[in-house]
Amino acid sequence: MSRSEKGPNLTVKLSGVELKNPIMPASGTFGSGKEFEEYLNLNRLGMVVTKGVADVPWKGNATPRVAETYGGMLNSVGLQNPGSDHFIREDIPFLESYDTKTMVNIAGRSIEEYVGVVTALQHQPVDFLELNISCPNIKEGGVAFGTDVDMAYQVTKKVKEAAKQPLIVKLSPNVTDIVAVAKACEAAGADGISLINTLLGMKMDIKTRSPLLANTFGGLSGPAIKPVALRMVYQVAREINIPIIGIGGISTWEDALEFILAGATAVQVGTANFRNPRAMMEIIEGLENYLKEENIDGIEELIGAGHK
Amino acid sequence: MSRSEKGPNLTVKLSGVELKNPIMPASGTFGSGKEFEEYLNLNRLGMVVTKGVADVPWKGNATPRVAETYGGMLNSVGLQNPGSDHFIREDIPFLESYDTKTMVNIAGRSIEEYVGVVTALQHQPVDFLELNISCPNIKEGGVAFGTDVDMAYQVTKKVKEAAKQPLIVKLSPNVTDIVAVAKACEAAGADGISLINTLLGMKMDIKTRSPLLANTFGGLSGPAIKPVALRMVYQVAREINIPIIGIGGISTWEDALEFILAGATAVQVGTANFRNPRAMMEIIEGLENYLKEENIDGIEELIGAGHK
Amino acid sequence: MDNKSIEKALILKNEALTPEIYEMVLGVKSTSEATPGQFINLYCKDGSRLLPRPLSISEVDQKAGTLRLIYKVLGSGTREFAKLQKYEEIDYLGPLGKGFSLEFADEKSEEQEILIIGGGVGVPPLLELAKQLQGKKRVLLGFEKESILVEDFKKVAREVAVATTTGDEGIKGTVMDLLEQGEYAPVKIYSCGPKGMLQAVQAWGREGNIPMELSLEERMACGIGACLVCTCKTQEGPHEEDWNYKRVCKDGPVFKGEEVVFE
Amino acid sequence: MDNKSIEKALILKNEALTPEIYEMVLGVKSTSEATPGQFINLYCKDGSRLLPRPLSISEVDQKAGTLRLIYKVLGSGTREFAKLQKYEEIDYLGPLGKGFSLEFADEKSEEQEILIIGGGVGVPPLLELAKQLQGKKRVLLGFEKESILVEDFKKVAREVAVATTTGDEGIKGTVMDLLEQGEYAPVKIYSCGPKGMLQAVQAWGREGNIPMELSLEERMACGIGACLVCTCKTQEGPHEEDWNYKRVCKDGPVFKGEEVVFE
Numbered sequence A, B: 001m002s003r004s005e006k007g008p009n010l011t012v013k014l015s016g017v018e019l020k021n022p023i024m025p026a027s028g029t030f031g032s033g034k035e036f037e038e039y040l041n042l043n044r045l046g047m048v049v050t051k052g053v054a055d056v057p058w059k060g061n062a063t064p065r066v067a068e069t070y071g072g073m074l075n076s077v078g079l080q081n082p083g084s085d086h087f088i089r090e091d092i093p094f095l096e097s098y099d100t101k102t103m104v105n106i107a108g109r110s111i112e113e114y115v116g117v118v119t120a121l122q123h124q125p126v127d128f129l130e131l132n133i134s135c136p137n138i139k140e141g142g143v144a145f146g147t148d149v150d151m152a153y154q155v156t157k158k159v160k161e162a163a164k165q166p167l168i169v170k171l172s173p174n175v176t177d178i179v180a181v182a183k184a185c186e187a188a189g190a191d192g193i194s195l196i197n198t199l200l201g202m203k204m205d206i207k208t209r210s211p212l213l214a215n216t217f218g219g220l221s222g223p224a225i226k227p228v229a230l231r232m233v234y235q236v237a238r239e240i241n242i243p244i245i246g247i248g249g250i251s252t253w254e255d256a257l258e259f260i261l262a263g264a265t266a267v268q269v270g271t272a273n274f275r276n277p278r279a280m281m282e283i284i285e286g287l288e289n290y291l292k293e294e295n296i297d298g299i300e301e302l303i304g305a306g307h308k
Numbered sequence C, D: 001m002d003n004k005s006i007e008k009a010l011i012l013k014n015e016a017l018t019p020e021i022y023e024m025v026l027g028v029k030s031t032s033e034a035t036p037g038q039f040i041n042l043y044c045k046d047g048s049r050l051l052p053r054p055l056s057i058s059e060v061d062q063k064a065g066t067l068r069l070i071y072k073v074l075g076s077g078t079r080e081f082a083k084l085q086k087y088e089e090i091d092y093l094g095p096l097g098k099g100f101s102l103e104f105a106d107e108k109s110e111e112q113e114i115l116i117i118g119g120g121v122g123v124p125p126l127l128e129l130a131k132q133l134q135g136k137k138r139v140l141l142g143f144e145k146e147s148i149l150v151e152d153f154k155k156v157a158r159e160v161a162v163a164t165t166t167g168d169e170g171i172k173g174t175v176m177d178l179l180e181q182g183e184y185a186p187v188k189i190y191s192c193g194p195k196g197m198l199q200a201v202q203a204w205g206r207e208g209n210i211p212m213e214l215s216l217e218e219r220m221a222c223g224i225g226a227c228l229v230c231t232c233k234t235q236e237g238p239h240e241e242d243w244n245y246k247r248v249c250k251d252g253p254v255f256k257g258e259e260v261v262f263e
């Protein structure tokens, strides 16, 4: 059967693993998928990416944890999660009931904590690990690893040694030189890079004349940040040889296509899920139509095609 | 006459100079004011900030130089300007015809070029200099100075030596540690800091499958970036003792107030001028009403009042 | 089922009740799932405002296929809603969340006293509750200056008492003043309103060991339980450390009064 | 004067001429300043789209106080415009820019031949020009498939010839084919259309040493000359290095054909 008979081919290969399509949720915006079961068929997604999982339960920050901004939003959840034991007990069986790849987002405050989670997941039916060294909402660790080239190298190396699954490192955009951080992770053995986590931002409540978020600062996400995310994907794609997962403000299939043209092998959809729980379905269908109309055999042809 | 009889008091003191109010245009969005004469009374502004001026004429980048993004825009003008001689001949006499303070934005590719412009302006009727070490749209110099602590220190120090007017240094947000850069400028003798210039971004044209801007990358401005700008003003305000001019996405009086609460002594309005040429008038009137309704004697009371 | 999605509602009414509070009636695809205390996510048309606005369902008319919302104009989104015209369409998602339980009503007699206590824009969701509940319903409503929905409550409750901070309507004071002044011995308390009020109600109810259901409010993003921004603290065990976060949007907005920890 | 500002226009008509091209008639405060070749900035209602959309004034009706726009649905903003209903209001700024000069017409006789050459959505601004110009006006219009405004031009011009790429209307080809096929000896050429077309027209006109006015298009932000994003290259002297950037929004959109440098 030729490709054209099969319909538009959205499959992509990410670090050796074939995905049905390049569309997946961004960590922390989709839980482990349970809450979206009513809205979309998880089997249609390229992958499910879970919320951040730490070695022990984290309670996260005080509320308010969210503020709307122009074309975006701030969150300061602070990686609230019930810990890896609970995750393995509750979420993995749920995800196993679907025919979809899974990527577990790993949270930690120290190399030991990251390694702890990864070790706990060694023999679990998980396809990818996504190392979050970029959460702006926790004081220790997290973003500190993602904004320092040496620390990014160290943590990636150590975690990679413990990891049984391909390791994607998720980077912070709050840096002067994103290419340097990405190269350090590649050198340390990362199997892929995801770009970007949230930009650090804040909002003042003019009624109370104080910061609106209990945590003062929060992570900016949504369409507002798309141009920054796209630029970083484009810059990094020129300099590394491992695949990139593009993230940041993707809400439509056109947005997803922009990231793919800039060099992303796959993309994650975050904030858009809050505005429309079916957003990812519409993106997948939009890309299918695009390939059909433009007579393109497979979406892989377009990865990085926008470089000049 | 008491303050309350005079009506709401919007005056602020910036590096020893009293401004009628804290509202001024952001460099590069207002020319030297000529194009806005039909739309607003330049005498009502706290100050006029000119477009970037270099020592010799710069032709800027190829078109397209602009792309709209969600809640923002990208520009890659590249500091097109007719040079300091032309500026002194044409723009200064125009600005002198108004009863308003003036700040000249200084562009350069090397310390020598910056010093050249500042020297040429030494005996001109100019109230402030704004050193732009943060333009993302030129290859040499510019943003390189703004993203390196040592270079920021060096250029500020050298330019300050040549400057006869108070020197405000305008910083780039594309850095890991904005506080470190601001502190370096303060240590080098800056009289104030303006925050922020544009975030580096890009857009793909999915029709042509290539970057939309001729220059590939551009500077992101507009409401989309406000949370990042506000966060940087808040962070820097805690750490330096010279005044801050807040910039980034300010479109309404509420936006301006957020920056003032975060610690800005004055604010600049950029992209909003493109959507509404009278935006600054509306912001000034909005702040006046606010002071009246809240029974606040003077706006200076609110500077930094949002810190907790 | 994986086909729930954003639906289009037809605005059948959108009028000011007071200068700040509006009533909106929506013709919707289906009302069959809506229970008292649930909310819907209403979407702004202006794309610069990304997040849906959660608004409680104040009344459900199964026959007409309509939902009634009562909302206060607070910020940019509700300001946009207030400008919408009759017969315009608007996107919504829902009903969402866990509403009030009516259970005890089935078990107990009509003569059991039930207290329904509402404050401000916490009053609307209590109306559908009051309609569906059995029992001797006494309703205490507190407002800043102008009351809303008092006549509607009178149709379905034994007693409706009003307090306003300004004294413009009812007694001058708060619902707590009404509560102290009346001689109530309820078998259950239902309440929705500002945090301070809920906290006071909780204290009062605790003293009398009365079962309570409190409807909370928190800033939300997804509204469906996925993002964890809307948490509230709950006591999960006897020790102080046994607290946990629950999601107001999914585990609530209605919680057992015993478990809510106010901060 | 410092009180020019964004005005509200009343949409009196907004209808499709072809599946992609719409006609909008705006009732405006004042039409007295509008000259052929100028444009207005039209604002999107959805705040996620910040920048105004520049659209040429296709016709001015001084008596009715209306401006006629003809626009193609291209992206998100024009898609929003196409959905607007009659009697809705829309914000605009203008008229803006420097239009066509009618000067020579005052000096020369009615029998001088003038060529007006338009392509695609570059055709609309030429209509008001054709109405106001004196002279023996010949109009050459090129389209992809479907023509627009041909009947309107016929009312005011001596001759109207059409070319379409598909051959669906007029000759199959471009305006350049019309130009080569006809035996024109114009004293002046006015043109507006895609860059490639303008460039070809310029070459043709240069050969015959014919004065030209070309209306350019460039992506804009402010539309009033302040931001310098909309530059075009112009030749300012005899040497190749003597080029400069001018602002399409303020120094144009209409430029002398001699000075424009296409890249």
Ligand SMILES: Cc1cc2nc3c(=O)[nH]c(=O)nc-3n(C[C@H](O)[C@H](O)[C@H](O)COP(=O)(O)OP(=O)(O)OC[C@H]3O[C@@H](n4cnc5c(N)ncnc54)[C@H](O)[C@@H]3O)c2cc1C
Binding pocket: A067, A068, C039, C051, C052, C053, C054, C055, C056, C057, C070, C071, C072, C073, C074, C075, C076, C077, C078, C079, C121, C124, C125, C216, C217, C218, C219, C220, C253
């Ligand atoms: C479960 C639930 C039910 C509610 N029911 C009602 C109701 O029936 N009637 C009513 O008038 N109000 C109700 N509210 C409050 C209502 O959601 C807010 O007043 C509204 O979202 C404000 O939106 P805005 O755009 O006008 O304000 P803005 O300040 O412009 O909103 C900015 C963001 O903050 C959020 N936000 C602001 N204030 C609040 C608030 N007090 N609570 C939650 N989110 C807020 C908005 O949703 C939006 O995401 C309810 C809230 C919740 C959580």
Ligand SMILES: Cc1cc2nc3c(=O)[nH]c(=O)nc-3n(C[C@H](O)[C@H](O)[C@H](O)COP(=O)(O)OP(=O)(O)OC[C@H]3O[C@@H](n4cnc5c(N)ncnc54)[C@H](O)[C@@H]3O)c2cc1C
Binding pocket: B067, B068, D039, D051, D052, D053, D054, D055, D056, D057, D070, D071, D072, D073, D074, D075, D076, D077, D078, D079, D121, D124, D125, D216, D217, D218, D219, D220, D253
């Ligand atoms: C002086 C002038 C006069 C014009 N007159 C007409 C006219 O009479 N009829 C007509 O159909 N079109 C005209 N155009 C083109 C029209 O402005 C664009 O088609 C329109 O802005 C596209 O907006 P959009 O939101 O649909 O596209 P989007 O691609 O969503 O717009 C995104 C941004 O790019 C800009 N943009 C996109 N395409 C163009 C373009 N081709 N030219 C300029 N800006 C663009 C938009 O203004 C906006 O800022 C004119 C352009 C200029 C500069």
Ligand SMILES: Cc1cc2nc3c(=O)[nH]c(=O)nc-3n(C[C@H](O)[C@H](O)[C@H](O)COP(=O)(O)O)c2cc1C
Binding pocket: A026, A027, A028, A029, A051, A052, A075, A077, A079, A105, A132, A135, A170, A196, A197, A198, A220, A221, A222, A223, A225, A247, A248, A249, A250, A268, A269, A270, A271, A272, C227, C228, C229
């Ligand atoms: C509410 C919320 C929670 C998030 N939690 C996580 C997380 O646990 N781990 C992580 O790596 N990123 C987290 N992120 C970041 C997103 O995965 C994503 O990188 C970011 O939101 C940008 O994408 P978007 O603009 O599509 O939302 C979170 C984002 C949001 C909005």
Ligand SMILES: Cc1cc2nc3c(=O)[nH]c(=O)nc-3n(C[C@H](O)[C@H](O)[C@H](O)COP(=O)(O)O)c2cc1C
Binding pocket: B026, B027, B028, B029, B051, B052, B075, B077, B079, B105, B132, B135, B170, B196, B197, B198, B220, B221, B222, B223, B225, B247, B248, B249, B250, B268, B269, B270, B271, B272, D227, D228, D229
């Ligand atoms: C078209 C354009 C041109 C600009 N030119 C300059 C410039 O010459 N010098 C400078 O320091 N900043 C320049 N900027 C940056 C602005 O002054 C301002 O820092 C930035 O746009 C953020 O503010 P805003 O969001 O209010 O626009 C320019 C911005 C734009 C949009």
Ligand code: FES
Binding pocket: C219, C220, C221, C222, C223, C224, C225, C226, C227, C228, C229, C230, C231, C247, C248, C249, C250
């Ligand atoms: S709003 Fe997302 S979990 Fe409640």
Ligand code: FES
Binding pocket: D219, D220, D221, D222, D223, D224, D225, D226, D227, D228, D229, D230, D231, D247, D248, D249, D250
């Ligand atoms: S669009 Fe700003 S100068 Fe032309």
